[in-house]
Amino acid sequence: MSQLPTEFLNEAKTLLGDKGWSEDADRLKDAATPWRGNWPGETPFLAMPGSTEQAAQLVRLCAKHKVALVPQGGNTGLVDGGTPHGEITVSMRRMKAIRAVDTKNNSLTIEAGAPLVDAQEAADEANRLFPLSLGSEGQATIGGLISTNAGGVAVLRYGMMRDLILGLEVVLPSGEVWDGLSGLRKNNTGYDLKHLFAGAEGTLGLITAATLKLFPKVAKATGWVICKSASDVVDLLTLVRDHAGDTVTSFEIIPARAISMVQADAPDTRDPAPSELPWRVLVEVSMAREELARDTLMEALGDGIEKGLADNVIIAENKAQADSFWHIRETIPLSKRAFGTAINHDISVPVSAIPAFLDVTEAEIHKVAAEAEIVAFGHVGDGNLHYSACEPKHATSPILSNHAGEITRIVHEQTMRHGGSISAEHGVGRLKRDELAGIRPQVATDTMRAIKTALDPLGIMNPGRVVSV
Amino acid sequence: MSQLPTEFLNEAKTLLGDKGWSEDADRLKDAATPWRGNWPGETPFLAMPGSTEQAAQLVRLCAKHKVALVPQGGNTGLVDGGTPHGEITVSMRRMKAIRAVDTKNNSLTIEAGAPLVDAQEAADEANRLFPLSLGSEGQATIGGLISTNAGGVAVLRYGMMRDLILGLEVVLPSGEVWDGLSGLRKNNTGYDLKHLFAGAEGTLGLITAATLKLFPKVAKATGWVICKSASDVVDLLTLVRDHAGDTVTSFEIIPARAISMVQADAPDTRDPAPSELPWRVLVEVSMAREELARDTLMEALGDGIEKGLADNVIIAENKAQADSFWHIRETIPLSKRAFGTAINHDISVPVSAIPAFLDVTEAEIHKVAAEAEIVAFGHVGDGNLHYSACEPKHATSPILSNHAGEITRIVHEQTMRHGGSISAEHGVGRLKRDELAGIRPQVATDTMRAIKTALDPLGIMNPGRVVSV
Structure with a gap:
């Protein structure tokens, strides 16, 4: 880890103020340790800007002194993208304000450091739905979710994180701010920059805020299905969609052996329907009214049994039972590790x-x-x-x-x-960068490199992630 | 219009073969005349590649001789983006094959020169829906629709054209082919190049094929509503979504005076419910079963009347009546011109x-x-x-x-x-390029320029559209 220029450090500390930086060994170690604990890194300086303007001035300082930075949200990433390895860390977690909610426009403007759960709750209070949902939603931040184009359990119906953003505010590698916040659903005024920053893992700019799409609230019906083959599972998906159209929100596959693992590790779980057959499906249909969703799901899964695609079906009687199905699904990754x-x-x-x-x-x-x-x-x-x-x-x-x-x-x-x-x-991240460079068509990697070089000529924005230059 | 290098012309003609090029004055004039007839242009050479490989070799020739080209689909654009002004024209209309339909994956791979209606029909034959729909669907091509990120009347539910693509095949300005065709719904392997080419109006590359998302077929219920104010129209949208969730596919506003114009111009149209009030809404709800859609729409609009947001409501009795509502809506642009x-x-x-x-x-x-x-x-x-x-x-x-x-x-x-x-x-296009450069944040224009220069350093791909460099 190379020494940071003293002038940079002094200017950064003055800019960020007492709450806005740390050189405390424990905090630096914490910032350099990802959620799962693998690939621990190191960082000489933790910056925590409190506003877009501060973030912009910080990046300008970095550019001036050629200091590389790693943007960091909840540090829950799984590909060594947001963990510093010698760079300074820019934690966005102080910037978590909800800037605006517009119920008629179905949009929400929120700062990058807010955890996903804040967006979900703000939507809920406005009688709307923000549909992205994943295991780490209490820690993972809006900025990180956008930068990694997060998925989760409702992609089938609502798309990935990039599909849920209307606009972005981004500090570019030059330190200039692109105010691309917008509540517009249609805006064909040039290259779509928000889709370039989404999924760029912080290598093209530092996301400071976003305008998100909200949706009408929906009522859910949740089913647990036993299937004898993966082929039946895929055919069942088609069948359920024939009945329910695109109101099928989730369609998750779970192998029987994952359930054994979960039960061994988490005594509060119960197998809803023990069976020797190898596959389970957790299916959710979302509609405006609950009885409608329920009737549709029952009809679809009944047809599945009739056609021999499902061996047994349980429709959750209430939210508690639906939650118990989801609990099994969400516990798999941890139980697998314990195993x-x-x-x-x-x-x-x-x-x-x-x-x-x-x-x-x-x-x-x-x-x-x-x-x-x-x-x-x-x-x-x-x-x-x-x-x-x-x-x-x-x-x-x-x-x-x-x-x-x-x-x-x-x-x-x-x-x-x-x-x-x-x-x-x-x-x-860093984890799959080189393997992907070998797998991806060369012209795609070349094009990505050309974009990276054009937008971050100094190479200070999360260097070495996504593509090497 | 500068003279094309003879060597380029000879090589291009040999490459493209007899069916693949024209210097006929009428055909050149046709290629240089957009649908509406405004901003007529000129072109010295019309190329019509018959395959991706031919298109790639042609672009390589253009790069070698620094010959600028304009990619052209149905020539139905409205912003002077696809009409040549001295450049050679590369018409994609010979490339219109449907390469693959995968019903289990809900995807369709189709070449860029196919008109939208071909994608709609191929989806229909596979018992699926391709939801993009707009007035020019018989002429507008898949490549043009992607390049302009077309909208249309079902965006509310299904998004714009960019939201409906899973992958692209693109000839880059170097003449290299990026094979980004993919049936994948999730693919976080670097910058999302497809979203960069979508909406770039052919300035970053020549789209030759696309994999599109298909959806379950849905049954529609269509309503015609009389409203007394635009404010009521917006509140009615919220109310209908409260009842119908996001099954509201279309919600179009029509002013009373547009109906007078349509009636004066198109005698086959009939005002479904004459009224002195100033606004009409054409609303469509799409669900898996028709009676469900109908009941939901009736209930929602009934509530609208009760709450004073709607003065009168007609639910189409059958497809013919629904089509007659849509016919009014779709005729407005032409009747307005006749007026x-x-x-x-x-x-x-x-x-x-x-x-x-x-x-x-x-x-x-x-x-x-x-x-x-x-x-x-x-x-x-x-x-x-x-x-x-x-x-x-x-x-x-x-x-x-x-x-x-x-x-x-x-x-x-x-x-x-x-x-x-x-x-x-x-x-x-060219029409709004300079005005937008004045309106857009300067950093956004600068970023677009940097991308254009990085990807098309010779400036041969639809030059002068979107951004000047």
């Missing part, structure tokens, strides 16, 4: 390719590690699976760690063979 | 600002042209109005032409004051 070593992947393939992908990939992995337990769960409606190879229970000696590289190679190779993506929703 | 001189604008404001915008703008225009007839119609659910000041009927001498510049200044000034956009769905 032991797991080689994890975040992949997507076309929905139609899921059954073949699952079959072939499991067979290939078992060739190199016959006892590996495969746990593939997630957003089947989006073609997005969190695919893990787990250490078998009661393994006397570690099996997987010797094969981690090979297993990942197999998963990613099969993903690409099935027309998929090796980073569906988690992003690139 | 006489009109100064037209394509603006958007936050939905909540529509009533105030309409009041103030009309009052300001009447200060300079007291007799101007204001016709504002369009997609109120998206905050997007097509706002025209029309020559009064039976005017003995032209009133508006003397005030055109001033009227546009007023409309655009009020749009900006109400937080709006002076190009909601039509785009920038």
